[in-house]
Amino acid sequence: MSQPAPFEIFLAAPPGHEAALAEEAREAGFGPATVLPGGVSFMGTWPDVRRANLELRGAGRVLARIGSFRAFHLAQLDKRARKFDWAAHLRADVPLRVEVTCRKSKIYHAGAATQRITGALTEAFGVEVRDDAELRLMARIEDDLVTFSVDTSGEPLHRRGYKEAVSKAPMRETLAALFLRQCGYDGSEPVLDPMCGSGTFPIEAAEIATGVRPGRARRFAFEDLAGFDAQAWAAMQGGAAPREMPLRFYGFDRDAGAVRMATDNAARAGVGEITQFACQPISALTRPEGPPGLVMINPPYGARIGNRKLLFGLYASLGEVLRREMKGWRVGLVTSDAGLAKSTGLPFLPAGPPVAHGGLKVTLWRTDPL
Structure with a gap:
């Protein structure tokens, strides 16, 4: 059986902290890690996505780049979005919201691009798209390249699941x-x-x-994606017992x-x-x-x-x-x-x-x- 092809995984970091997050990612066995504005990128597979969410302390979110194509006008975006293999990554029964950014591209109107992508998702794939959905699909259109990413974290990763009470101006x-x-x-x-x-x-x-791992007590958005292996995730969550201190x-x-x-x-x-x-x-x-x-x-x-x-x-x-x-x-x-x-x-x-x-x-x- 062939191994799944690696794809780009992006770890979001506060601007100015990218190098520190890259160091953490490399020490955790992810990489080679590349420092980019606003985060760190490396190639990996879905087990890496899950482990990054579970283990990395400095990442704000973990984004999975699920595919890309060229589009030079809205009609081409519509056609290619309808042919995109959404079922390989998303579930038709899980609603999602769509966010689009455009930069240095012939397609420059983010609202119009959002309408085309939303139409492809609802009409060709059958998923419900709504603004309050927890699962987030992001499309970046830059230099006429359309790149789709899924926010695999859901709630920001600083929400570890234990801090119910906060004081003024809390540190994330x-x-x-x-x-x-x-x-x-x-x-x-x-x-x-x-x-x-x-x-x-x-x-x-x-x-x-x-x-102890920071994501041990919370839920993640990747649990609602296609192909999620609950048994493998439970085994990963088990891991090693906390060290005596x-x-x-x-x-x-x-x-x-x-x-x-x-x-x-x-x-x-x-x-x-x-x-x-x-x-x-x-x-x-x-x-x-x-x-x-x-x-x-x-x-x-x-x-x-x-x-x-x-x-x-x-x-x-x-x-x-x-x-x-x-x-x-x-x-x-x-x-x-x-x-x-x-x-x-x-x-x-x-x-x-x-x-x-x-x-x-x-x-x-x-x-x-x-």
Whole structure:
């Protein structure tokens, strides 16, 4: 029996984080991985699609490129879309929505192209197309090449399935994982967040350390595609048992409600026994027992939370406490404001590229061990 032909798989990443995601993909055995604007591309098959959704922490979505053809006008697009082998990938009984983008092509009207593709799907294939469908088919028409992709993830991959409670301006889990990676975190050291909010950084670090997979507790859109093998998927989900972990992961916040949220989120994620959350201000921070590790912090920026002028004192106090209490620990600090970062007085390394987060551009500032 012949092996299925590989096709292009695209991993979406926040702009500025493509290289970090490519590194993760290569370490996970995917590739060769090519860095592209907005993500990472590699050739693979449907088992790779499923495993990427299940295992990769930094990917926002996994798209499968299911086919392409040339089209120079709408009539040609209509004809070739009707001949496309939709049944090889889609199920006629699963509704979908269609999204089209046009760039540098003779077909330049995305609305008209959407009508032709929708007509081909409904009339030639018999599937229902509606705007609120969970399954998403994307058509990119660029330089007169029509490329079809299926969003195999469904809900964005940062929705791990455990975070029911969130604080103000929460950090997405995928972005947190990439920031941890860029700080050199590999799961072999403790992580402490003195302004933890709903606990994203300590929980993500604990999951990395124990080896649990981020997609273990959720559903994916590929389960509604043609040829989905439920038995093979169940076997892939089984995998290896979580590693026992002697380390602990810490989160502190002066908001008691945030601490309760973080504690509950950690319990739902299955890492409650190795995480510790407490209500306390920055000034009360002391170094925990055990080996040094990574302080990872996403403080208020002033643009969305807090008054910027008042935050300079907070950042200065943060830097003073970290220098005094956390000797031997590295620091990773995420902020949209370089002035605030520098007001900590911490010996930061050259800053990384700005990345989008909640409508802002934020930057990761890192130190060597203090």
